[in-house]
Amino acid sequence: MGDDVVTEACYMFLPKDIESKKNHIFNKTQDELTSKCQQIYSDIEMHITDMQHKYKQEEFLKYSESYFPCLMHGRETELSRNYRYMCFRLQSNQLKNDINELLETIHDNMVASLSVFIEQNKLWKDENKIPTCILLLGAYFFDHIGLYACIEAQLKANIYGPFISLHVRRTPDMKACFKQIIETCIQFGQQTNLNISTEKNPEERELDIYCDYDPECVARWYEEAIFRGLINQDQFRLVIFLQEVEGFDGNFFNHFITILKKMHKRVPLLLFIGISTSVEIFQDILEKKSLKALNIKYFNTKHSNYSPDIAIEKILVSSKHPKLRLGPHLYYTLFDMYQKHSFNIASFLSAIKFATMSHFFSNPISIVNHCNSAHSELISHDHLECLRSLPSIKRYIEDLLDKGDIYSAESLLNDDYYFRNIINTLIHDIEEHNKKLDAFIFFLNIIQGKYASSVRKKSLSWIYGKLLENDIQRNLDTILNPIKIMNSISILQFIQEALALKDIHDQFPDLEDFYRRISDIVELSEDKNLIHISNNETNSCSKTEEISNKAYSELNDKVIGSEFYNIRNSLYEYLQEIFRKYFISPMTYPLHELYYFNYSRAYLDAFHPRIRAAIDTALSLPSHYLSCNYEAGDKENENSLTISSLPKICISYRLFLESGFLINVSDWLTAFIQSASKENNKDDKQDSEEYLQAEFLQSLEELRYLGFIKSTKRKTDHVAKISWMR
Template sequence: MSTAGSVSKGCFTFKGKKRRVNVEDYLPRAQNKDIESCQARFHELWEEMDTQMQILQSDFNSSIFEELLTYTQCAHASFSLETCASASLREIPAAALVTGVNTPDHGTMFGNLVSMLRDRVTPLVTILKSKDCQSVRNILTRTMSQLLDNTHLDYDDDEDSEAVNSRSLPLTLSTLAKWYHNKYVSKPSSPKKRKSSAGVGVERGGLPPVVIVMEDFENFPPRVVQDFIIITSNYISLLPVVFIFGIATSVSAIHRLLPNEVSSLLCMEKFQAPPSTEYLTLAISQMLMTSRCPFKLGKGVFQLLLDIFLYYDFSVLNFNQALRFAMLDHYTSQPLSYLCCNHDDTEVTVNQMDGQALDRLRQLSSFMSYVEECSTTEQPSLLLDEKFTKRRVVQLINEMFEYHINFFPILNCLHTLVSKLPGYPLGKQVREVYSACLEESVWEREDYKHATDLLRMLAKDELKTLVTQCVNKLATEAQLASVKTDLERFGYRMDHIDEEAEEEPAGDMEMVDTSLPSRTSLHQLRQRLQDISKKQKKQSPFEKLREEIVDYCHALFRKYLIAPSSLPLYEIFYYTSTRVIKQRLNASPRSALQKALSNPGYYLQVTICVCCDVEGNHIGSRMPDTCVVYKLHLECGQLINLYDWMQAFVTVVQQEDENDSLKQADHKLQARFIQAVSQLQFLGFIKPTKRKTDHVARLTWGGC
């Protein structure tokens, strides 16, 4: 990092200590003897969820990875010993992999891609990052070190078992071409046998291509990439090179970095990775919106995690880590969270509760509300009788699991009905409908009433398609077989609506008083005309059936889509600490810095002393130098005189060095002051200014 603009004109080195960080140490701990049970439950459930996430992510990217593997394997299918000598200048095969803007996930994605390439296509794979490739020499060094030093690990041949030291060879593509010719081309073209990541021997015939993966292609220096592509094009007849460019935005980024004379050397093909929003929807549907996992997110936490994902980073990896933190905080801060377990372990876990745990359970607000709703004969038993309370808790937990079993299939039916309506009243994605159902009873929302009004205006074909989709959603739900049967009956009636029309007798039209008042307002006149129109119009058989279907679905939603916050023992299964999530995942760096500099004792809890535990604007002589300098700079205006600032600093801390000689104290204090000022500049509180040579400009105002 350049220090040309630094106040001290110095060079600073920050060397961190390597130590294992335990995330659980930073979370509040529940003060009860069941904390070990809570942690065991957390590890058990998170291992299951993490395994499902990894399987889901690998399956999600499998299609695009298969296309890339096929492309790299067929790019140089005709490359052989005969074509090497007589081949003319050809274009370099290049795959433009559009990955999206979720940059935190790119490392995992390209790591999986490189592993699959080495296992199934070629051992000659190198991955380059822009931070390590600021010159052509850096690119050649990284490429040759990865190709030459790691190739021997993929083969069982005794003659290839010795690693090639890339440091002893010239860093040129000519060296790499000679090595490739001696290793692959000059030998008999017998199929080689290598070991896959699973340890199974895999045969691969022909000459393996050399795959060069540039993970963050847009961040590479343009001139460096251009020179490297031009150099590589001169060796395309000797090296079967294939480029894979990782693009975060669009393919046009390649044309912005590469001029026409360079891009003409490439034969590019575009590969579009699935957007991370689709994976998020799939992950929520497969893990959170299922009865298999007892842990759930409350309305505020769920919406906060969605907002961070959609409006900040689009990172699935960060979403998974945030979900893990929420689960860990729930199991460490909620004393009764060990009851959030698998359904089969419920009765055993409840029976092991002692009197103290039952008292904590009785203090839950949802359980207290449940007790108030019970009869007067049951209330004393729920508050005093342990056996009766345990039996009722087991019953309530079983009802919670049954609620989740019915809740999510009916929620999918609601999403099916409203996802194609004009304007999307309840949202287009299933996560939006789920968020609306978490907040309150969905039938009480205005947008739900608007959605039902739109459903009452659907055509026959549209309504028939939606009913069929709902039947398919409930195909595997045995507990909702009656609902599925009713919906199938509605579908059958719509198919035979003409027969119902013939059987229905024709009735006389109702006589309606169509007289209008002589004097009325415009609103009353419109309402009167609408009432007359409704009474005069006779409903067709399909309109009656449509009303019947909508009313049936409305009753279904009122029965099963109850807001979870209204259920007893809601706090055990749902995590609702939005404030903790905001502090940990959406922190404010500036306020944290100002608080640390104003009150160092808050952070120095291990070595806290009386001198750091100060109040207000008081400046302690034994406070850290950076804190002293920070508090002094709060007393200054827009420009700060460095000499006056240093004299004030010396006045505050000089009593520490009163036993030393004045000269030594001056040198020490001056060095300490310069170091503290440089740290403030690094943190962004001050900057040098040209208005006055011996002054610095203040960049912030106010303290903590």
């Protein structure tokens, strides 16, 4: 055997970046590889013809390289993986555009009021106080940067003068602030061909020191520009924007306002201040003399109570691309966090982004509803097997069996061609149902807007949550109750608003007939009133005729009122019938997993880790986090290593777990020294009793800091465990 010659082929796999070895790795020429790639992406373009009508061809070239792994244990084709990544990028861009529209909607109230403030203060006025705009964003609002950028663009477009944005991270002290102010003024002068020197004359340099961050530099720059006639004194304004003013030190801020007050006598200023917390904190920072130097006007964003409704309307309901939404579990988890903890819509937006990423990254069937047909080559037999394993499809098969349709159930499980046809039908049904639900939600939101009291009014977020939970049917009487108390004019206004909604005629075909019937009653009532007024003006009728006309008028009022009540009740019953028939949760439809992301645990693990479990794991098994050579359960290491190889806090924590509610510190120290001491090298300084005692005290303090133990008054030499930890 030793003389045998090896004649089998030997292959060597090299990195992809070595161009000279590619032919040996794949046994193909470079031309063949290029044609293979071109064929892959030409196949992708064949299956996205519907998207090409909405997006430019250049956008698809940016997604040619996929960062997604091959799923289904490597059986997913490269074509499907690349298409899945492309769908994710397109959906992410669509979601980004929807979020931008949402932020513009939230900002519109403040920006509109701010435009009036700018128009009133953009012309120079000789004032003793600095015109100041306070932007109250509040702690609940999260996207300050987007609003700051919008305000900055508006100021630059409407005010003639340099714009200086100051933030505590970039300008922490007075020198940095005025250095940026001076540099911005010089850049503004260069852009407008104002080549003005900011240095003093040689004769004046002997009088005082002239620094590049001296506020006097700004005043001299402005005065020289005015003297030369290079700028318009009436239109020029030096705009200073202080972002997140809470970050600045109080003494620094008061000193800065004092300097600006002196500058305002020579240079026209306009001051903007962004507050991220509350007005009380801002007032505590400023001294009285600083407040007197400012002519303050306040501008606020929309209240946080309306933020969830706006987010749901813009992102989940009225979006132009409703491909992926939040399921009931994740939706209620986020809503509870909003009401109890966060008080902002950041959790909603981050969850939707995470759901989009997780849905496409880890779900191979996420491309099914993005293909033109289930018969597409992108959907393989493995994709169909994944679809058959969905809970909604299993329930659909069970319903077929309960109905006795055994042939359809068997064909759905065994015949791929038949199953592909069923998939096309189910996808069409759930997409049409989603369109109906969007119209129904806006319809109910209009009805709730007729409530005068906010206590009885149901918000859009409440309606959407009950719909996902499939609990909306039991609350229909409460939701439709405003119709019973509407008068004729209110109902006409309500129907007019409802008919203005998109696709509402298809969902409520008889709504126009109700509008026509109520309009006829209103016109008849107005005509009767005109006749009654004309009869009273003539005064030519006798007393008997007057009584007869009055009785006839009252009878007509009763008839008209009774007819109106009958029509209103018919409208109520009609709407109730429509909603009970079609306003059904989409979670009851097959293949709803393609449209609704309902894994709340995945989101909580990513954004809200369980701190207690993480700390317990770190102290019990430090090898998960540290470069420790010992791991519990490792039989080989357990025989050769001792507990002394663990970090000292881990030793104390193990002894902590073995103790009762009250722990004797002396006994704990003795056990710690015995566990941490080594058998050899007893003279080592680190193993001395004094050193180990110091290590024990440090670990004891760290456990107290982490919330495991606390001091107790029962016994002075004992510590007590905190009950919520163990």
